[in-house]
Amino acid sequence: xxxxxxxxxxxxxxxxxxxxxxxxxxxxxxxxxxxxxxxxxxxxxxxxxxxxxxxxxxxxxxxxxxxxxxxxxxxxxxxxxxxxxxxxxxxxxxxxxxxxxxxxxxxxxxxxxxxxxxxxxxxxxxxxxxxxxxxxxxxxxxxxxxxxxxxxxxxxxxxx
Numbered sequence: 001x002x003x004x005x006x007x008x009x010x011x012x013x014x015x016x017x018x019x020x021x022x023x024x025x026x027x028x029x030x031x032x033x034x035x036x037x038x039x040x041x042x043x044x045x046x047x048x049x050x051x052x053x054x055x056x057x058x059x060x061x062x063x064x065x066x067x068x069x070x071x072x073x074x075x076x077x078x079x080x081x082x083x084x085x086x087x088x089x090x091x092x093x094x095x096x097x098x099x100x101x102x103x104x105x106x107x108x109x110x111x112x113x114x115x116x117x118x119x120x121x122x123x124x125x126x127x128x129x130x131x132x133x134x135x136x137x138x139x140x141x142x143x144x145x146x147x148x149x150x151x152x153x154x155x156x157x158x159x160x
Contacts, residue, residue, distance in 0.1 A: 013071065015093050016137070017100045018108075027101035027157070029064055030141065031074065031085070032112040042151065044083045045111045048076030050151040053144075057108065060153035064107045066093060067160045074109065074155075101157040111151040116144045 016028040033041045049060030061077035070090035076083045101107050117140050144150045 013087055013091060015071065015091075015097050016141075017096050024104060025096070025100040026104055027097050027107045028110065029071070029074065029107050029155075030110045030112060032114065032116055033085075035114045038114050041085065041111060042113075044076045045151045045153070048083070048153075050076075050109075050111065050153040052148055053110070053150045053152045054146055054148065057152050057154055059106075060109075060155060062109060062153055062155035064101070064109065064155045064157045065160070066098070066101070066157060069093060069098065098159075102159070105156070107155045107157050109153055109155045110141070110145070112144050113149050116140060116149070 012031060012033055014030045014032075016030065017025050018028055019025040031041065048062055049058065050062075051058060063073075063075040063077075064071070065073040065075065067090060070092050071087050072090040073087065074085045076085075145152070
């Protein structure tokens with residue numbers, strides 16, 4: 001898979017696109033909450049249909065809300081309520097990410113435990129450009145997914 005990432009910065013969210021020889025480009029949203037937030041996010045994600053990676057990813061009643069080209073909210077629909085996690089201020093997503101989400105009508109959402117990235121969480125990772133930072137990003141993401149420390153699901157993107 002080819003990827004590109006921007007300069008790292010301290011953050012909870014990161015956006016990436018992935019492409020392999022066998023699939024179309026896919027939009028990814030990774031959430032890495034801090035240690036205080038993580039137990040609640042994990043519980044709500046599991047209640048909302050997320051599976052532990054690397055078990056097969058499945059569609060979950062989860063929404064990635066994008067308003068005017070900016071990521072605004074991740075919504076988990078649990079058994080009794082919808083739980084929303086907002087991005088303040090809303091974060092602009094790239095045209096590559098938007099195109100992938102629109103084309104696939106899906107976003108792969110990953111919830112990482114705190115400390116997954118040794119350095120600060122990168123802002124975004126996309127197909128193309130410099131392989132050095134991209135390889136580091138992918139290696140850390142894959143390690144967390146294969147190691148059974150992350151949750152994932154396929155969410156529906158909603159554009160307003």
